[in-house]
Amino acid sequence: MAQPPSSPVLTPQFCFSTATLRDFLRISRSSVDDTITQHLNALLTPARAGFDPLSTSQKGARPLSRQIDSRSCQNFKDKVLFPSWQSRSHVLSYCALVATSPDPDDPEAAVREAENERNRERIVDARLDPYSARFIPREPRTEQLASLIRMEQGIENIVRSRTWGVVRERCGESADTWEQALAGWRMTENFERSGA
Incomplete structure (x- = not known):
């Protein structure tokens, strides 16, 4: 059975390194979600009776996917799927918190302030140049992160x-949504961790 990718060490620098953040999410999604059919196919047990030659003489549509044993499914969800989702949720929540926090270490803060100051000192004559009034300030990296x-x-x-x-x-x-199923798994995990 596949193992979910391990969670990265979370620091503000991890979040601001958008390539690293996106790589983690992409690898996590590709190792579990993008290959979900293959993972579920691997849970199917081979036929116990062996190959039946008469099966090739029968016409008719075979079901495209066979049902998987419920214990195998639950084990896969508990050990691979939900931990992968939880890991990504944790990373996204942490980085969302970083994006809404003050950023005293922003390396472009001084550059942005200088650009804003130059813009305030600029003389704009829209009759001579209609585009001279246009000024697009740089976004702080926290806003860029929040958008991402x-x-x-x-x-x-x-x-x-x-x-x-x-x-x-x-x-x-069950007919649960993924949100309900994940919330149920989280409650079970927290209950087991608390030792109750």
Whole structure:
């Protein structure tokens, strides 16, 4: 059974390094969600009776996907799927917090302030140059990070919905949404960790 990628060490620098953040999310999604069908196929046990030669003489559509044993499905969800989702949720939550916190270490703060000061001192004559009034200030890196996090959270919702649809189809289990299933798993995990 596949193992979910390990969670990175979370620091503000990890979040501000958008390539590193995106790489973690991409690798985590590709190792579990993008290959969900292969993971579920691996849970199927081979036929116990062996090959039946008469099966090739029968015409008719075979089911495209066979149901998987509920214990195997639950084990996969508990050990691989939900921990992967939880890891990504934790990273996105942490980075969202970083994006809303003050950023005293912003390396471009002085450059932005100098640009703003030059813009205030500029003389604008829209009759001579209609574009002279246009000034597009640089976004602080916290705003850039917040925008990236919003986009990645949207992607995460789409990926999880798609993955959960495949899991529900193949495992034949509850009609819960992925949000309800993940919340139930989190409660169980917290209950087990607390030793109750």
